[in-house]
Amino acid sequence: MKSDNVYNPGALEADIYAAWEAAGLFSPKIRNYNGRETDTKNSYSIVMPPPNANGNLHIGHGLTIATEDSLTRYHRLRGQSTWYIPGADHAGFETWVVYERELEKSGKNRWQYSRDDLYANVWNFVEKQRGAMELQLRSLGASCSWEDLTFTLDENVVARVYSTFKKMWDDRMIYRGEKLVNFCPHHQTAFADIEVNYKDEEGSLWDIAYPYDGGEIVVSTTRPETLFGDVAVAVNPADERYKNLVGSTVKLPLTDREIPVIADEHADPEYGTGAVKITPAHDFDDFEVGARHGLDKIRVINDAGEMINCYEYSGLKTLDCRKAVIKDLKEAGLLRGEKKIVHSVAHCYKCDTTIEPTLKEQWFVDVKRLAALALKALGHNEITFYPESKKKVLVNYLRGLNDWNISRQIPWGIPIPMFKKVTEDAKSAPEWVFDTRTNLKEIEIGGVRYLRDEDTFDTWFSSSQWPIICTNWEPGVENPYYPLNVMETGSDLLFAWVARMIMMGLYVTGEIPFRDVYLHGLVLDEHGKKMSKSKGNVINPADLVAKYGSDAFRMGILRGRSAGQDQSFSENSVVAGRNLCNKLWNLSLWLESTVADNGDTGESYTTDNFGEDWLCRELNESMHLIAKDLETYRFADAVEVLEDLIWNKYAAWFVECQKLFKNIPLLKTTFEDLLIIAHPFAPFLTEAIWQRLPWTEGFLINQKWPERLVFDPISAEKFEKLMIIVSEVRGTLTRLKKGNNWPLLYGDDSLIDENNLLIQKLTGVSSVLPTHGTPKGLRLAVPNSEIYLDIPEKLIESYKSSLTEKILKVGREIDTLNARLMNPKYVESAPAALVKETRDGLKEKETLLKNLKNELQIIK
RNA sequence: GGUCUCUUAGCUCAGUUGGCUAGAGCGCACGAUUCACAUUCGUGAGGUCACUGGUUCGAGCCCAGUAGAGACCACCA
Numbered sequence: 001m002k003s004d005n006v007y008n009p010g011a012l013e014a015d016i017y018a019a020w021e022a023a024g025l026f027s028p029k030i031r032n033y034n035g036r037e038t039d040t041k042n043s044y045s046i047v048m049p050p051p052n053a054n055g056n057l058h059i060g061h062g063l064t065i066a067t068e069d070s071l072t073r074y075h076r077l078r079g080q081s082t083w084y085i086p087g088a089d090h091a092g093f094e095t096w097v098v099y100e101r102e103l104e105k106s107g108k109n110r111w112q113y114s115r116d117d118l119y120a121n122v123w124n125f126v127e128k129q130r131g132a133m134e135l136q137l138r139s140l141g142a143s144c145s146w147e148d149l150t151f152t153l154d155e156n157v158v159a160r161v162y163s164t165f166k167k168m169w170d171d172r173m174i175y176r177g178e179k180l181v182n183f184c185p186h187h188q189t190a191f192a193d194i195e196v197n198y199k200d201e202e203g204s205l206w207d208i209a210y211p212y213d214g215g216e217i218v219v220s221t222t223r224p225e226t227l228f229g230d231v232a233v234a235v236n237p238a239d240e241r242y243k244n245l246v247g248s249t250v251k252l253p254l255t256d257r258e259i260p261v262i263a264d265e266h267a268d269p270e271y272g273t274g275a276v277k278i279t280p281a282h283d284f285d286d287f288e289v290g291a292r293h294g295l296d297k298i299r300v301i302n303d304a305g306e307m308i309n310c311y312e313y314s315g316l317k318t319l320d321c322r323k324a325v326i327k328d329l330k331e332a333g334l335l336r337g338e339k340k341i342v343h344s345v346a347h348c349y350k351c352d353t354t355i356e357p358t359l360k361e362q363w364f365v366d367v368k369r370l371a372a373l374a375l376k377a378l379g380h381n382e383i384t385f386y387p388e389s390k391k392k393v394l395v396n397y398l399r400g401l402n403d404w405n406i407s408r409q410i411p412w413g414i415p416i417p418m419f420k421k422v423t424e425d426a427k428s429a430p431e432w433v434f435d436t437r438t439n440l441k442e443i444e445i446g447g448v449r450y451l452r453d454e455d456t457f458d459t460w461f462s463s464s465q466w467p468i469i470c471t472n473w474e475p476g477v478e479n480p481y482y483p484l485n486v487m488e489t490g491s492d493l494l495f496a497w498v499a500r501m502i503m504m505g506l507y508v509t510g511e512i513p514f515r516d517v518y519l520h521g522l523v524l525d526e527h528g529k530k531m532s533k534s535k536g537n538v539i540n541p542a543d544l545v546a547k548y549g550s551d552a553f554r555m556g557i558l559r560g561r562s563a564g565q566d567q568s569f570s571e572n573s574v575v576a577g578r579n580l581c582n583k584l585w586n587l588s589l590w591l592e593s594t595v596a597d598n599g600d601t602g603e604s605y606t607t608d609n610f611g612e613d614w615l616c617r618e619l620n621e622s623m624h625l626i627a628k629d630l631e632t633y634r635f636a637d638a639v640e641v642l643e644d645l646i647w648n649k650y651a652a653w654f655v656e657c658q659k660l661f662k663n664i665p666l667l668k669t670t671f672e673d674l675l676i677i678a679h680p681f682a683p684f685l686t687e688a689i690w691q692r693l694p695w696t697e698g699f700l701i702n703q704k705w706p707e708r709l710v711f712d713p714i715s716a717e718k719f720e721k722l723m724i725i726v727s728e729v730r731g732t733l734t735r736l737k738k739g740n741n742w743p744l745l746y747g748d749d750s751l752i753d754e755n756n757l758l759i760q761k762l763t764g765v766s767s768v769l770p771t772h773g774t775p776k777g778l779r780l781a782v783p784n785s786e787i788y789l790d791i792p793e794k795l796i797e798s799y800k801s802s803l804t805e806k807i808l809k810v811g812r813e814i815d816t817l818n819a820r821l822m823n824p825k826y827v828e829s830a831p832a833a834l835v836k837e838t839r840d841g842l843k844e845k846e847t848l849l850k851n852l853k854n855e856l857q858i859i860k
Numbered sequence: 861g862g863u864c865u866c867u868u869a870g871c872u873c874a875g876u877u878g879g880c881u882a883g884a885g886c887g888c889a890c891g892a893u894u895c896a897c898a899u900u901c902g903u904g905a906g907g908u909c910a911c912u913g914g915u916u917c918g919a920g921c922c923c924a925g926u927a928g929a930g931a932c933c934a935c936c937a
Contacts, residue, residue, distance in 0.1 A: 005897060194933095205937080221937055234937090267937080276937040285937075343936050389864065396863050397933070495932085522931095526872080559885070560873045565865080566931075568872060572886050579899045590896035636874070640884060655896085727903095734891065734903040764892095764902095813881065820880080825917040834879060841880065 007578075007585035009549025013684045016691075017138050025701050026143045028083035030480070043083070044075040045481035047470045048137075048144060049489045049497075050087030050152060050463075054095055054129035057136040059523045059531065059569065060490060062541035063561070065140040066554040067520060067635060068488050070680040072143055074630045075485075077676060077705045083481055085470040086144040088133065090126065090152045092413040092459040093195075097187070097350050099125050099412065110411075115454050116441070118411040123153075136542060141550050141683045143701065150470050152462055153414065160469045161462045162417050162436050164508055169434050173366045176432060178297075180287045181405055183358035184348040185305030189409040190362060191348070192458060193402065194496050196355055198344040207273060207337035208329060210250040210259075217242065217250055217261065218336050220272025222343060223282075224329065225321040227252065228310035229300040230259055232278040234289055237263035239274050253334045254325065255311075264289050281359045299359055318356075362407040363416060363455070370503035371398045377502065377512055386518045386633045387564040390494055397495050406458045413456030423448045464500035467513035475509075484514040491519035491564050518633045519564050523557070526570035544574050551682035552578035558635040558681070580643055581685050584678065587651055588689040591671050598664050600695060605665035607711050610755070611657035612666055614719035616711035618649045619670055623706055626677055642678055650674060653723065660761055668695065673706040722755055725787060728780050729763040732789060735802055740764040745771045747786030765789075779855040781806055783848045803856055810849045817842040 020026065030043065046068055051061055068084065076082040099122050100110060110118060137144070150157065168174045181190035206224050209216040210233060219233055230252055235242035242261070249258040266289050267276045280290030281297040290297060302308050307321045316324065329335045346355035375398050377383065378391060385391040407416065415438035421431055426448040433450055437443055443450050467473075471481040483505070489497065498517060505513030524530055525537040532538065544553045556574030561567055607613045622645040629638035650670070658667060679686045679700055690700035733740045744765045746752045752759065756768035777790035778799055817838055820826050827835055 006899070007897095198935095219937075223937080272937065278937090283937075285935085341936085387865090393864055393932075400862090400933075492932090528872090528930095562874075565873090570872075570886085573872080575899080576885060579897095582897065582899045586897035586900090588896085593896080632876080634874095634876085636884095637876095640874080643885085651897085652901085730902060731904085737891075740892095809881090817880075820918085823917055827917085829917055830879070838880065 005586055005589055007549075007582045007685065009551065009581070009684060010546070012688045013139065013141075013550055016684050016687050017141065020143065020687075020699065020701055021138075021146065023699065025699060026084070026145045027147065028145065028481075029081040042080055043480040044072075044080040045083045045085070045471060045484045046072060046486050046488065047085045047467060047484060048087055048142070049493070050089035050150070050466075051133050051137070052091040052094055053088035053133060053151065054098065054126045055091070055133060057133060057140070057541060059539050059541050059557075060520075061136075062140060062544075062553065063520055063523055063557050064488065064490070065137065065142045066557050067518070069140070069142050069144075069683070070554070070558070070635065070638075071486065071488070071630060073680040073683060073701065074627075074705075076143070076701065077679060077703060079704060081480070083148075083471075084142070084144040086134075086137065086142065086146060086149045087466070087470065088130065088149065088151045089459070089463075090412065092408060092456065093187075093189070093350070093410060095122065095126060096410045096412040100187075115411045122412045139542070139545055139550060141554065143683070148470070152459070156472075157462055157469050158414055160465055161414055161457065164465060164504065165417060165461075166434055167508070168365065173369060175364050175366065176361060177364045177403075178359060178361045179364065179405070180281075180284050180357045181360045181362055182346060182355045183303065183360065184351065184353055185303065185356050186351045186353040187348060187410070188303055190358075190360060190405060190407060191355070192405060192460070192496075195349055196346045197349045197352075199347055200342050201345045203341055203343055203345070205272060205339045205341045206326065206329075206335065207339075208253060208277075209334045209336050210253060210277075211334070212245075212248065212250040217245060217275050218273045219275045219277045221277055222341070223279075223322070224325045225307065225313075225318055226279045226282045226300060227277060227325065228255065228307075228313070229279040229281050229298040230277045231280060231290065231295045231298060232260050232262045232293065233275055234262050234264040234267045234278050235275050236265065236267040236269045239267070239269045241269075242275060253332065254328055262289075262293050264292065282357055284357055287357075297359055301356060301358070303358065305356055360407075362405050363418070363453075365404040365406055365461075367401050367404050367503070370507055371401050373506040374398055374499065374502045377506055382512050383502065383514065384516045386516065387562075390491060390517070390519055390564055394494055394499055397499060401499075404458075406461045407453075407455040408458055409455055411454075411456065413459065414462055416453045416455050416457055418453045419443055419450030420453060421448060422451050460496055460500050463497055464504040465508065467501060467505060468508055473509060482509065483512050486516040486518055487514040488518045488520070491521055494519060516633075520561070521564055522566040524566055524568040526568050526572075528568045539569070539571070544571065548574050548578040549581060549684065551581050551685045554683075555580060555639050555681050558639050561636050563633060580646065581682060583651060584646055584674075584682070584685060585689070587646070587655065588671070588693070590655065591667060592693060594658075594662060595664055595668065595695075598662055600664060600668070602695075603665045605663065605669045605709075607666065607715070608663055609657070609661055610715050610719035610722060611654060611661075611758075612663055613711040613713070613715035615649065615654040615670060616666075616709035617713065617716040618645065619673060620708045620711075622649070623673070623677055623708070627705070630680065639681055642681060646674065646678065656762060657758060660758055670709070672696065673709075675700060676703050676706055679703075718751060721751060721785075722759070725752070725780075725782055725785060726759060726762045728782050729759070729765065729787075729789070732778070732780055732799075733763070733765075736791065736795060736799060738791070738795060741766050742777075743767045743769055743790040745769055745775065745777060745788040745790050747771055747775065749785060749787075752785070752787070779851060781810075781848060781852055783844045800856070803852060807849065807852045807856065810845055810852065814842065814845045814849060817845065 048068060049064060051057060072082055072084040103109065182196045183190050203222050205220050205222055207218050207220050208224060209218050217233055233250060235246065245261045246263045249260050252259050266285055267274060278286045278289050280287045280295055281299045282301060298309065300307055300310050301318060305318055307313050307316045307318065313321050313324060348355060375395060378395055417434055417436050417438050419433050419435050421429055429448040433445060435443055438452060441452050467482065467484050471479055473479050473482045487498065501513050522530065529535065529537060541553060552574050555577035557569065559573045559576065607616060622641050625641045626638045675686045675690055687700045690696050729744060740763065742765055760768045775788050777788040778796050780787045780789060820838055821842065
């Protein structure tokens with residue numbers, strides 16, 4: 001018959017969360033801190049990496065919340081003024097892609113609207129979607145301060161972004177540059193380097209002859225269509241083959257232009273023919289070469305990916321033009337060869353269109369100074385990384401960082417507060433002015449008209465200031481919540497986000513934005529593969545929460561996970577979490593009825609027997625370990641310690657003992673402690689139990705982390721001996737396979753005298769009796785104890801092989817200990833305590849061996 | 861090419877400044893069963909710590925190298 005005593009999370013979780021929220025328990029205790037509260041030891045702040053406002057939470061978010069919320073709840077229980085700040089991301093480009101797809105579905109496109117209309121439309125679109133994500137955060141138990149939720153387009157965000165931009169503009173760290181950018185012809189926007197996917201692709205390397213009087217120079221290219229933008233041919237200065245051509249000109253095929261031959265290190269003599277065409281407007285390397293040699297930049301591809309400025313080829317798509325050029329070169333007799341190669345090609349990470357390096361005027365941040373600030377702080381170890389190795393990775397990245405393009409050509413984002421002069425005769429007026437009136441298309445300053453730059457900021461420009469914004473940091477005002485205690489996020493965001501937060505935090509506030517960085521790895525499927533929709537191996541956290549409960553999910557996802565490591569995940573670990581929840585739930589049912597049956601006197605506890613002292617000792621130790629693990633971000637270890645405590649120590653040993661000798665005050669105290677230390681991991685279940693127990697008051701969520709329990713250590717030690725005896729009896733009975741209905745006899749032993757009932761209960765033997773000096777039956781392998789299982793001669797005989805095996809094993813152990821002690825250098829150099837331990841161990845094993853051998857003698 | 865990570869039980873992973881007989885969960889095998897829990901209880905099997913050298917009284921851990929797996933950065937005319 002299946003029992004009804006099964007923990008059923010679904011019915012409870014929503015109500016509990018609502019009760020916490022209604023009671024205002026997620027808010028930091030100290031809110032109005034201006035000048036009043038500066039004790040940072042008693043504050044704890046952490047921000048949530050803002051999930052996409054119009055998206056659903058995926059498994060990575062589940063891990064994020066499980067991690068951050070267990071930290072939050074732990075520090076809250078520790079009495080700190082704890083502030084977990086939630087956010088929602090406008091997710092500039094991501095959201096834009098979704099919106100534009102909707103727009104296209106209804107047969108429209110972005111060009112039919114003004115930028116401002118588009119912005120308003122997306123705002124409404126996101127407004128409709130919002131809320132789902134927040135509900136999911138609640139169902140995961142995130143105890144974040146909802147009244148402080150920051151949306152990445154909120155007024156205070158924009159204000160901070162503008163003031164930082166102004167500061168950088170004044171500090172000459174922002175410049176307008178015509179540079180090549182990664183441009184997606186489909187989305188019509190530029191991308192940062194890290195937003196581009198490189199993929200290996202098959203392509204052709206064509207050799208094309210560029211003739212000159214008396215010969216030709218053959219260049220190798222994968223992009224013949226860009227030859228109309230060629231402004232030079234480069235050869236390596238050390239390349240003897242071409243030395244005499246440097247400085248002369250060659251004819252550009254299919255045109256009537258002459259271009260120079262130049263010497264530049266960029267040309268690799270080993271690759272292709274060693275000569276390379278230079279197209280500064282359409283290739284990143286060539287752009288650099290062009291800059292070094294003062295060459296022109298000729299654009300031959302427009303934003304839509306069509307050819308321009310190239311005779312009859314104009315208007316063709318790039319790939320069509322490539323075919324035409326190859327055909328015409330062949331006809332002109334200038335094609336010298338074609339070779340299939342595999343090369344890596346940049347793609348848009350959203351629509352997979354080939355990225356077209358495009359010449360654009362954009363806003364750039366000069367990152368040298370920013371990176372230097374970050375490198376200095378990292379060099380001084382001002383920020384601790386978990387895992388530590390990620391610091392090295394970050395330093396390496398910061399050292400090679402290029403200037404940061406912060407312009408995006410999409411309407412959905414924070415408008416760049418820069419206006420360009422349009423009054424032509426105002427010669428003395430600056431070309432660009434900073435102004436925050438971005439709600440206007442056009443402004444006038446001193447009779448000069450300026451038009452707003454239509455671009456918006458790269459999302460990371462605002463995100464990089466997230467800790468500053470969320471904690472309401474203001475210059476000159478003491479703020480106990482800045483720097484944050486920890487920044488927790490995925491290790492895939494180390495460059496895009498963490499690096500930029502460090503740089504901008506230091507630049508704006510002069511202080512690091514957070515003290516610790518904890519990076520979690522990717523959650524892979526159970527076979528170690530990345531989850532993706534196309535593979536169909538995506539696990540949705542909401543499904544698991546619905547099936548097993550939020551607590552089970554949280555413990556399941558934290559189990560077996562370590563910092564920075566991409567690790568697999570399967571439903572099994574959530575099942576294990578669910579089982580633990582059920583265990584705790586049933587413990588609480590037993591405890592509640594036991595307290596009710598025995599009367600609750602409300603007295604404070606004392607310890608009255610070995611098992612009670614032992615449990616107190618173990619509970620103290622587990623509390624200490626869990627605290628230490630959480631403070632060093634070892635979540636999996638903490639869950640493991642908790643599980644061992646609840647399942648093995650509390651339920652399997654302590655409660656079984658308590659069924660014999662009930663100590664109601666101690667049961668109550670220790671179980672309350674258990675609930676508190678389990679709360680960071682299983683918030684709903686523990687609160688549900690707390691609310692149900694008749695003697696508890698208030699909420700569990702804001703109780704005090706338990707004090708150490710008082711116990712007698714010698715008594716606790718003795719219980720361990722009892723455990724060894726019980727285990728040995730159980731093991732022997734199992735191996736005999738003849739049931740457990742035998743008497744257990746023991747020699748003169750006060751420990752067993754005092755606990756014979758307990759031993760009988762835990763092992764199931766028929767009785768536990770003194771030998772009265774006449775030992776008989778099978779002697780058990782318990783050191784320093786004389787214990788016999790009173791079974792018939794025949795059965796003892798059948799146990800002989802098992803005994804022999806044991807003797808051999810103990811013999812081997814004695815050998816290794818002996819060998820160690822025979823080594824004079826070990827005795828000399830190893831710590832004294834260790835040597836003593838070895839000696840004691842040896843003595844114990846030798847006695848045991850003697851006893852076992854005696855026993856074997858008797859059997860014979 | 862550069863940076864970083866990983867290789868420990870059938871699977872997924874721990875193993876914190878080197879210290880006794882290398883751990884956990886899941887899985888597997890054997891056994892149990894009225895009263896908190898079959899989402900249970902008891903017992904057990906299972907490991908050449910990738911490989912080769914070195915340092916040390918002592919190496920899964922430190923050092924050098926080899927092999928394999930993966931991530932990221934740069935480049936690929």
